[in-house]
């Protein structure tokens with residue numbers, strides 16, 4: 001007699017979670033200074049007369065139209081009562097590690113994609129912790145209880161849809177897209193919500209009156225291919241919520257890289273150095289978080305004319321240290337940036353060497369202690385404000401942390417985040 005059919009894994013609910021903290025830098029400051037709760041708080045640089053940009057705005061400040069990457073002066077004009085605070089990168093890094101540690105309690109399959117954002121695949125954790133939506137609620141609860149912060153979570157069958165879902169009801173959102181409902185869920189949303197749809201793509205589609213993701217999904221695929229080339233085919237799939245990229249826990253990544261597109265093209269040497277530092281900090285942080293050291297450092301420089309050059313160097317010894325990566329990146333970038341107006345910078349690390357021990361013991365190891373000691377030494381010499389590394393450069397403006405672009409192999413499989421739409425957009 002035939003066995004009764006077992007339910008296939010497809011028959012279960014969605015298992016991919018996208019977790020993103022709400023107004024991360026600003027929320028950490030409001031948590032630590034209760035007098036700021038309920039008030040508009042803007043994190044970034046030295047105040048409303050500074051020439052830097054907004055890193056994070058509390059939801060109270062967003063009500064006035066203040067957004068990330070907006071010049072601080074514009075933010076100051078929009079929201080006169082706002083409290084301006086400098087970027088305390090060391091503190092946000094610490095809180096970020098605490099968040100990621102909470103996520104790893106639910107599954108080892110955690111792919112951190114920026115300082116406050118990660119994908120999880122909880123297939124396999126359901127027996128222990130419940131289904132995807134239950135785990136999402138437990139994660140929100142733990143982050144609120146233990147860290148005093150709120151996160152928004154999207155639960156879906158693909159990374160693409162989970163990310164769109166987490167953004168939909170911010171702050172403190174929880175949006176679940178049941179299996180099979182991906183295309184219907186995306187259909188009414190504006191196309192800007194979809195990865196890889198930037199201003200240029202929108203421009204090319206204006207003739208077709210494409211406003212929503214559903215409009216895009218309904219276009220004949222050959223129309224999209226004609227207008228957008230190979231990207232058109234991928235876009236049709238994405239508009240239907242199709243995305244086969246797995247959650248990568250970094251174990252099989254071949255490189256880690258971060259990029260930044262300047263809000264305004266720049267030839268300011270200081271700004272270029274600071275950006276390379278922020279990018280190196282992001283890359284080294286991800287190496288350390290994955291217990292990896294890299295021997296090859298790459299920089300990517302795109303100028304105002306969209307000409308892109310990359311240079312790389314292999315070090316004698318693999319490293320995960322910010323200083324080493326930054327100094328190498330500076331030397332590699334210098335000849336490429338001198339006398340040019342720069343649009344985009346990237347720093348990458350590849351050619352992974354030894355894997356350091358991860359887990360409980362990482363807190364106590366030598367390297368970590370040295371880093372903490374070094375930070376303390378800086379603090380005692382230059383004062384508590386010196387803990388953001390950018391200040392070591394003698395700059396008044398601490399360059400904000402960049403929204404981390406995805407690691408190259410991840411990016412190839414996944415498409416790209418909303419702030420990295422440029423590459424998808426370029427011809």
Ligand code: DCP
Pocket residue numbers: 020021022023024025026054055056057068069115116117170171400401402403
């Ligand atoms: N960040 C930055 N510069 C940017 C974007 C972000 O320095 N251009 C920093 C500050 C943010 C953090 O990264 O707090 C996380 O970025 P998010 O895009 O997730 O933005 P928030 O967490 O601030 O807000 P949201 O509630 O929209 O997620």
Ligand code: MG
Pocket residue numbers: 020021022023024116
């Ligand atoms: Mg966030």
